[in-house]
Amino acid sequence: xxxxxETVEGYDIPVLNEREIRGGAGILFLIMIISFMKIMxxxxxxxxxxxxTIFMIDMAIRVFINPKYSPSLIIGRFMVRNQTPxxxxxAQKRFAWIIGLTLSSAMFVHMIVFNAYGIFNGLSCxxxxxxxxxxxxFGICIGCKIYGMFNKNKVQYCPGEVCExxxxxxxxxxxxTQFAVLIAFGLFLALMIYAFNDYFSIAPRDLMKVLKx
Numbered sequence: 001x002x003x004x005x006e007t008v009e010g011y012d013i014p015v016l017n018e019r020e021i022r023g024g025a026g027i028l029f030l031i032m033i034i035s036f037m038k039i040m041x042x043x044x045x046x047x048x049x050x051x052x053t054i055f056m057i058d059m060a061i062r063v064f065i066n067p068k069y070s071p072s073l074i075i076g077r078f079m080v081r082n083q084t085p086x087x088x089x090x091a092q093k094r095f096a097w098i099i100g101l102t103l104s105s106a107m108f109v110h111m112i113v114f115n116a117y118g119i120f121n122g123l124s125c126x127x128x129x130x131x132x133x134x135x136x137x138f139g140i141c142i143g144c145k146i147y148g149m150f151n152k153n154k155v156q157y158c159p160g161e162v163c164e165x166x167x168x169x170x171x172x173x174x175x176x177t178q179f180a181v182l183i184a185f186g187l188f189l190a191l192m193i194y195a196f197n198d199y200f201s202i203a204p205r206d207l208m209k210v211l212k213x
Contacts, residue, residue, distance in 0.1 A: 003066055005090025011157065015087040016067060018159045022136055023076025028055060029132040032125070048125075049112055055128070056104035062097045088141075089157040096131075096143025103128050 005014025032055075035048040054071075062070045067090075103124045110121045134140040139159045148155040 004063075004094055006068070008087060011087060013156055014090040015157055016090050016093055017077070017080075018086040018088045018139065019080040019083050020073055020076035021088070021093065022139060023079050024070065024072035025132045025135040027072045027075055028058070029129065029136055032129055032132070036125070036129075045111070045117065052104060052107045052111055056101065056108050059097050059101035059104055063094060063101050067093075067097075086159065087157055088144075088159050089155060091151075092141065092144035092147040092155055092158070095147040096141050099143045099146075100128065100131065 003014070005016055008015050031047075031051050035051045038044040038047050058070050058072050061067075062073070067073055107121055107124050110116060110118070110124075131142050134142055141159065144155070144158065148158075
């Protein structure tokens with residue numbers, strides 16, 4: 001029961017399924033976003049306290065017992081059960097989750113034990129959100145990349161094979177035209193905000209009242 005990573009034929013080190021990891025990150029990210037919105041719009045810290053506790057326990061199970069028994073990863077595994085697994089090395093994931101456990105433990109002490117909030121707690125939550133967002137949206141494990149800086153020879157089976165030295169395919173390359181489109185879109189967005197901000201700021205009215213004049 002107590003192990004880190006799973007033994008899969010054809011892989012000489014313990015591995016994990018990246019698909020279920022991204023699913024777990026998505027679940028935690030959604031709950032954190034909702035918790036933040038309740039703080040911002042209702043000044044309600046109840047949900048974030050529950051989330052911090054759950055997040056810390058989830059990370060502790062991953063690091064100290066077995067990722068297989070992490071509640072968020074169990075849900076992630078169930079949701080992607082019909083998809084072909086994408087195997088990644090377990091070692092770098094453990095390092096990344098240790099970062100998550102450290103941040104969540106600090107938040108737990110700050111907000112649950114001392115029942116206080118402050119800039120440190122906010123920054124810790126923000127860092128967790130960034131780490132989960134990059135994992136969820138782009139399949140980029142920032143903690144794994146930090147691990148790779150100090151253990152270049154030990155990192156194997158990274159998501160998308162980014163650990164392997166290889167030329168990018170044509171479909172992966174970003175052209176100057178695409179960068180120009182991105183810059184033009186940014187300028188268009190700035191112009192739109194400048195020209196229409198006052199109009200967009202007007203609260204919408206009931207459609208039936210608008211149609212009745």
